[in-house]
Amino acid sequence: MTSDELQRVLALLETRRADSLNDLLEFASIPSVSAQPQHASDMQRAADWLTERLRRCGPLTAEQWPTAGHPAVYAEWLGAAGAPTILVYGHYDVQPPDPLERWHTPPFTPTVVGERVYGRGVSDDKGPLLIAVQVADAYFSALGSLPVNVKFLFEGEEEIGSAHLPALVEQQAERLKADFVLSADGGMWSADIPSLTISARGIAALEFTVRGPSKDLHSGRHGGSLHNPLHAISALVASLHDAAGRVAVPGFYDGVQERSPAEREATRQLPFSDEAYLAQTGAPAGYGEEGFSTLERQWDRPTLELNGLWGGYTGEGSKTVLPSEAHAKLTCRLVPGQNPERIPGLIEAHLRRHLPPGVTLEVRHSDHQASAYHLPAGHPGRRVAREVLAQVYGRPPLEVGMGGSIPVLETFSRVLGIDTVFFSFAVGDEDIHAPNEFFRIPRIAQGQHAWALYWTLLAQEPHA
Amino acid sequence: MTSDELQRVLALLETRRADSLNDLLEFASIPSVSAQPQHASDMQRAADWLTERLRRCGPLTAEQWPTAGHPAVYAEWLGAAGAPTILVYGHYDVQPPDPLERWHTPPFTPTVVGERVYGRGVSDDKGPLLIAVQVADAYFSALGSLPVNVKFLFEGEEEIGSAHLPALVEQQAERLKADFVLSADGGMWSADIPSLTISARGIAALEFTVRGPSKDLHSGRHGGSLHNPLHAISALVASLHDAAGRVAVPGFYDGVQERSPAEREATRQLPFSDEAYLAQTGAPAGYGEEGFSTLERQWDRPTLELNGLWGGYTGEGSKTVLPSEAHAKLTCRLVPGQNPERIPGLIEAHLRRHLPPGVTLEVRHSDHQASAYHLPAGHPGRRVAREVLAQVYGRPPLEVGMGGSIPVLETFSRVLGIDTVFFSFAVGDEDIHAPNEFFRIPRIAQGQHAWALYWTLLAQEPHA
Numbered sequence: 001m002t003s004d005e006l007q008r009v010l011a012l013l014e015t016r017r018a019d020s021l022n023d024l025l026e027f028a029s030i031p032s033v034s035a036q037p038q039h040a041s042d043m044q045r046a047a048d049w050l051t052e053r054l055r056r057c058g059p060l061t062a063e064q065w066p067t068a069g070h071p072a073v074y075a076e077w078l079g080a081a082g083a084p085t086i087l088v089y090g091h092y093d094v095q096p097p098d099p100l101e102r103w104h105t106p107p108f109t110p111t112v113v114g115e116r117v118y119g120r121g122v123s124d125d126k127g128p129l130l131i132a133v134q135v136a137d138a139y140f141s142a143l144g145s146l147p148v149n150v151k152f153l154f155e156g157e158e159e160i161g162s163a164h165l166p167a168l169v170e171q172q173a174e175r176l177k178a179d180f181v182l183s184a185d186g187g188m189w190s191a192d193i194p195s196l197t198i199s200a201r202g203i204a205a206l207e208f209t210v211r212g213p214s215k216d217l218h219s220g221r222h223g224g225s226l227h228n229p230l231h232a233i234s235a236l237v238a239s240l241h242d243a244a245g246r247v248a249v250p251g252f253y254d255g256v257q258e259r260s261p262a263e264r265e266a267t268r269q270l271p272f273s274d275e276a277y278l279a280q281t282g283a284p285a286g287y288g289e290e291g292f293s294t295l296e297r298q299w300d301r302p303t304l305e306l307n308g309l310w311g312g313y314t315g316e317g318s319k320t321v322l323p324s325e326a327h328a329k330l331t332c333r334l335v336p337g338q339n340p341e342r343i344p345g346l347i348e349a350h351l352r353r354h355l356p357p358g359v360t361l362e363v364r365h366s367d368h369q370a371s372a373y374h375l376p377a378g379h380p381g382r383r384v385a386r387e388v389l390a391q392v393y394g395r396p397p398l399e400v401g402m403g404g405s406i407p408v409l410e411t412f413s414r415v416l417g418i419d420t421v422f423f424s425f426a427v428g429d430e431d432i433h434a435p436n437e438f439f440r441i442p443r444i445a446q447g448q449h450a451w452a453l454y455w456t457l458l459a460q461e462p463h464a
Numbered sequence: 465m466t467s468d469e470l471q472r473v474l475a476l477l478e479t480r481r482a483d484s485l486n487d488l489l490e491f492a493s494i495p496s497v498s499a500q501p502q503h504a505s506d507m508q509r510a511a512d513w514l515t516e517r518l519r520r521c522g523p524l525t526a527e528q529w530p531t532a533g534h535p536a537v538y539a540e541w542l543g544a545a546g547a548p549t550i551l552v553y554g555h556y557d558v559q560p561p562d563p564l565e566r567w568h569t570p571p572f573t574p575t576v577v578g579e580r581v582y583g584r585g586v587s588d589d590k591g592p593l594l595i596a597v598q599v600a601d602a603y604f605s606a607l608g609s610l611p612v613n614v615k616f617l618f619e620g621e622e623e624i625g626s627a628h629l630p631a632l633v634e635q636q637a638e639r640l641k642a643d644f645v646l647s648a649d650g651g652m653w654s655a656d657i658p659s660l661t662i663s664a665r666g667i668a669a670l671e672f673t674v675r676g677p678s679k680d681l682h683s684g685r686h687g688g689s690l691h692n693p694l695h696a697i698s699a700l701v702a703s704l705h706d707a708a709g710r711v712a713v714p715g716f717y718d719g720v721q722e723r724s725p726a727e728r729e730a731t732r733q734l735p736f737s738d739e740a741y742l743a744q745t746g747a748p749a750g751y752g753e754e755g756f757s758t759l760e761r762q763w764d765r766p767t768l769e770l771n772g773l774w775g776g777y778t779g780e781g782s783k784t785v786l787p788s789e790a791h792a793k794l795t796c797r798l799v800p801g802q803n804p805e806r807i808p809g810l811i812e813a814h815l816r817r818h819l820p821p822g823v824t825l826e827v828r829h830s831d832h833q834a835s836a837y838h839l840p841a842g843h844p845g846r847r848v849a850r851e852v853l854a855q856v857y858g859r860p861p862l863e864v865g866m867g868g869s870i871p872v873l874e875t876f877s878r879v880l881g882i883d884t885v886f887f888s889f890a891v892g893d894e895d896i897h898a899p900n901e902f903f904r905i906p907r908i909a910q911g912q913h914a915w916a917l918y919w920t921l922l923a924q925e926p927h928a
Contacts, residue, residue, distance in 0.1 A: 213745040216566075220867050283676050285822045286690060297689040298687075309790065312770065318669055
């Protein structure tokens with residue numbers, strides 16, 4: 001493939017700018033919330049829309065792969081004989097939009113405001129995912145072919161832990177064979193400076209309920225003589241961390257691989273400002289495990305975070321109730337050396353050891369788990385990504401970690417034996433998983449340029 | 465008034481049993497939830513229904529007294545020259561029915577099951593309140609007059625702290641003049657053994673919010689580097705009690721009047737079983753301040769109870785959020801010697817002292833407060849109540865405390881200078897403030913007998 005051919009692809013993408021944005025406005029108007037059963041038919045609508053969009057690209061085969069949960073959408077084009085094969089990964093499901101009252105525009109009416117489009121899922125992951133599809137479309141339109149073999153796998157359960165994807169990948173392992181995964185999920189940490197994510201934390205999840213009396217009681221009549229589940233759950237939650245911000249669960253840090261002094265120094269050299277970070281998040285001060293910087297706390301250290309805590313009367317006014325139950329949801333972020341299957345058991349044992357008298361404890365384990373991930377230095381997909389980003393942005397990318405988790409990475413590694421290169425054009429400040437999620441519209445063109453260049457450069461790499 | 469005249473009243477009440485129950489079915493079908501703005505028109509409907517019901521009793525004057533909140537319903541008959549005047553107190557508002565899914569019958573479709581009627585407010589306080597009205601009705605029908613002068617004051621804000629009643633009582637002090645209050649609110653502690661409540665705990669309330677980042681964040685990306693408000697609020701709540709079950713807020717116990725050894729012994733002699741209490745409430749074990757029995761913890765010791773605690777994602781499935789805010793509602797029950805205006809400030813100071821770094825605290829004080837109450841020994845209203853209950857039940861009543869609070873008691877004492885005698889026929893196990901609240905139908909007839917006898921016996925007392 002010549003530089004001239006690439007220019008024709010880029011020129012075509014340039015003429016399709018409005019179409020590209022319209023794709024996203026249409027796709028993001030489908031409320032594909034995988035966690036909420038009432039959106040089951042919207043999930044199917046989103047899968048259908050995406051399948052149809054892939055078919056419109058050209059000589060791709062596109063199909064849906066059912067799972068025990070939401071279907072995955074798969075497409076492939078394998079006409080580049082002798083060239084590498086990449087597996088493009090993304091997800092069409094989105095987070096619940098709650099709390100709804102905090103949105104300034106309706107979450108499922110994608111709204112353009114200046115250079116941003118607002119809506120649930122525009123940044124995580126519908127916008128970044130469409131970039132890959134639109135690049136394939138442009139190659140087919142301009143040249144009739146792609147420079148590399150491409151397989152697309154877009155799942156519908158990323159936001160609920162990709163529970164059924166491992167079985168699907170095992171079942172379809174033959175068709176999914178590729179040299180590596182190029183992930184449209186993930187994100188860069190700044191809109192101005194390109195970055196390449198070389199690690200992701202793992203995850204483990206747990207829910208628990210504390211029960212006292214078998215029904216809600218009057219807190220005047222009974223208060224003081226029975227243990228209040230809200231007091232008991234607070235004591236349990238408080239016991240999970242020590243005063244130095246460390247997780248207090250025995251065994252939690254077993255096997256954690258500490259970063260080398262050189263790696264820690266590289267992280268310290270990154271252009272990161274605690275002041276700017278606090279201004280961006282609105283938190284009054286940083287807080288975390290003593291002895292580590294903010295970026296180390298986000299990338300290199302494991303966490304235990306409550307995601308939800310509730311019980312008793314939460315409505316308007318007062319209700320003098322001694323509630324029967326209190327509930328908590330938590331997730332841990334894990335680093336290399338921690339086993340996501342072992343962590344929930346350690347937490348449960350800790351909770352049972354600290355359970356106060358007068359209440360009972362029910363712990364529900366979750367299949368939402370994944371190991372931490374690290375992309376090896378010298379991987380060809382990492383080398384190409386560095387080169388592409390250097391050309392598109394005029395400077396080499398920073399190599400950074402990711403605090404979040406993509407459970408499917410572990411599946412690709414374990415089942416297919418391949419690594420994953422993150423190549424998303426989302427930015428970390430785009431309020432994913434929060435109200436007013438947005439995506440930067442200029443990143444669509446930048447992302448398309450980068451993905452088009454990536455495929456061309458990869459085809460020129462000595463095949464591994 | 466002769467014993468024969470009383471018999472005619474009782475006989476008439478006997479013929480009206482079905483009507484009496486129908487009154488309650490009708491009244492309790494009006495969802496008069498004072499705490500919830502969406503029920504404002506239902507509150508007015510309930511006030512109108514009650515006003516109309518009073519007018520149907522006979523030569524009573526009945527009217528509504530507006531307040532800055534929900535109106536009070538007032539009625540009087542002052543034709544018993546030279547006889548004592550009693551002020552009958554009750555409330556027509558009810559608690560919110562949440563959690564709705566725990567009700568076996570619709571909360572506002574009162575449902576008769578065997579000897580019970582189920583519905584929000586049937587026990588607290590619509591059933592007990594109607595007994596007094598129905599007794600007046602029967603006296604007028606049978607005899608054309610009452611043996612004592614009677615004033616009825618039924619408020620619509622008891623469940624939200626009777627915030628506007630003090631101003632109303634002050635404004636109407638002249639019309640409300642009476643020898644004492646006979647309260648249709650309150651309750652006996654058993655359906656089989658009569659009891660007379662001689663004390664009530666006071667109340668003070670507080671809400672607080674802990675804030676971290678200015679918006680919900682992704683717990684993978686940000687977790688570990690900012691303080692999670694759910695962790696911070698749990699630590700705050702856990703700090704409010706010590707390991708011995710005592711409230712850990714400095715100054716909280718200042719001025720608390722300890723019971724004398726004789727009083728503690730009298731409480732110990734009451735027929736109360738911890739085993740039966742746990743079986744009734746379904747709690748796995750008792751819990752509370754060390755060194756005190758269950759009844760002392762309920763009647764004689766102050767408490768600090770969380771009524772609601774919430775933050776983050778509480779819906780189905782998982783949402784990996786580091787929430788911006790966490791919220792708590794709490795109420796204290798107070799005993800003689802504690803000042804309800806001082807307690808919230810002590811709690812706020814404690815919370816501020818224990819506030820962890822990385823979050824801010826907002827405390828909202830409430831006007832839901834009342835002092836503890838104690839009915840003097842030798843009060844004529846207490847003497848008559850003992851005699852009535854001994855006649856109706858064939859044994860003298862137990863003298864017991866009340867864990868809950870009726871803020872208006874303090875108002876009657878302070879503004880009108882009069883004491884309050886509790887004379888409700890609700891029973892403490894009727895799930896008031898909880899799902900499946902019920903009232904025992906035979907208690908309607910017993911209560912009518914007792915109220916009718918009370919008025920006759922009071923008229924025969926040497927006038928204080």
